[in-house]
Structures are given as C-alpha cells and as structure tokens.
Amino acid sequence: MKILVTGGAGYIGSIVSAMLVDAGHSVVAIDDLSTSDASGVPAGVEFIRCDISQVATVLTPDSGFDAVLHFAGLIAAGESVQKPGLYWHVNTGGSLSLLVAMRAAGVRKIVFLVLRRGLRQPDAGADPGIRDGRRADQPVR
Numbered sequence: 001m002k003i004l005v006t007g008g009a010g011y012i013g014s015i016v017s018a019m020l021v022d023a024g025h026s027v028v029a030i031d032d033l034s035t036s037d038a039s040g041v042p043a044g045v046e047f048i049r050c051d052i053s054q055v056a057t058v059l060t061p062d063s064g065f066d067a068v069l070h071f072a073g074l075i076a077a078g079e080s081v082q083k084p085g086l087y088w089h090v091n092t093g094g095s096l097s098l099l100v101a102m103r104a105a106g107v108r109k110i111v112f113l114v115l116r117r118g119l120r121q122p123d124a125g126a127d128p129g130i131r132d133g134r135r136a137d138q139p140v141r
C-alpha cells in the first residue's frame with residue numbers, strides 16, 4: 001500500500017513508518033518539524049516538510065495514497081492549558097484539514113491516536129483509577 005504518515009519525524013510516527021517500510025509498504029511522511037527534526041525520519045521513507053494544515057498539497061486526488069496514519073500534533077498537556085488556541089488550531093483544525101483532503105482524494109482509511117491524558121471525566125470522585133481529576137481509560141461523555 002501507499003501510506004501517508006503525518007508526524008512522521010515524531011516518536012510514534014517514525015517508529016510506525018519504519019515498521020511499514022519493513023513490511024514492504026510505500027511510505028510518505030509529512031511533518032513541520034516544530035517539535036522534532038528530520039533525523040528521526042527512517043531510511044526508505046519519502047519525507048516532505050509540511051504543516052498539517054497544508055496536507056492537501058501532498059494528499060492530492062492523483063497522489064495514489066491508500067491510507068493515512070495520523071500522528072502529527074502537539075502533545076504537551078501543560079502547554080495545551082496555556083495555549084488552548086494553538087492546540088485547537090493544530091490538533092483539531094489540522095485533523096479536519098486532513099479529513100477534508102482525504103475526502104477530496106477518495107482515501108477512506110485512517111488510523112489515529114489521541115493523548116489519553118487529554119481526556120477528563122468531570123465526576124471523577126474518589127475513583128482510584130483517577131489521578132489529578134483525570135481518568136485514562138474512559139472517554140469524555
């Protein structure tokens with residue numbers, strides 16, 4: 001398969017990209033290198049420096065991608081509280097840009113991760129599974 005990996009210079013993206021190449025897939029990685037550097041991109045991966053908001057310039061209707069693995073984003077929980085607008089723009093807006101580009105290109109397969117520490121359960125109570133009012137194993141309802 002021809003696979004687009006977003007955040008391909010980051011921790012998860014670089015490991016997954018290497019595994020995909022080893023499995024015989026054709027991998028294109030995009031990353032804006034805002035919290036990483038290109039040395040993290042594994043051999044055998046075509047790297048394109050690109051902000052996720054501009055992903056449609058790579059994921060074009062004639063690009064031939066079969067699937068997307070989405071790992072681009074900002075992940076610092078503390079910073080997300082200090083800069084919610086930035087995190088909304090990159091994580092939510094960037095993901096929407098990706099979905100729009102996928103629809104235009106006819107790509108229907110996507111895998112993505114969320115940061116569990118970003119999920120919060122308001123009625124945390126005294127549940128021993130919750131630390132600092134955050135629960136790791138249940139989504140917000």
Ligand SMILES: NC(=O)c1ccc[n+]([C@@H]2O[C@H](COP(=O)([O-])OP(=O)(O)OC[C@H]3O[C@@H](n4cnc5c(N)ncnc54)[C@H](O)[C@@H]3O)[C@@H](O)[C@H]2O)c1
Nearest residue numbers: 007009010011012032033034035036051052072073113115
């Ligand atoms: N590392 C973990 O243990 C873990 C666990 C669960 C979920 N996740 C999730 O997996 C995803 C990736 O995590 P990670 O640990 O690899 O993070 P990471 O910071 O190592 O990688 C994220 C990459 O996204 C890139 N990026 C940031 N903003 C961008 C933008 N606007 N456009 C393009 N690229 C941009 C960064 O430069 C970086 O290379 C995140 O959504 C994270 O919440 C990670």
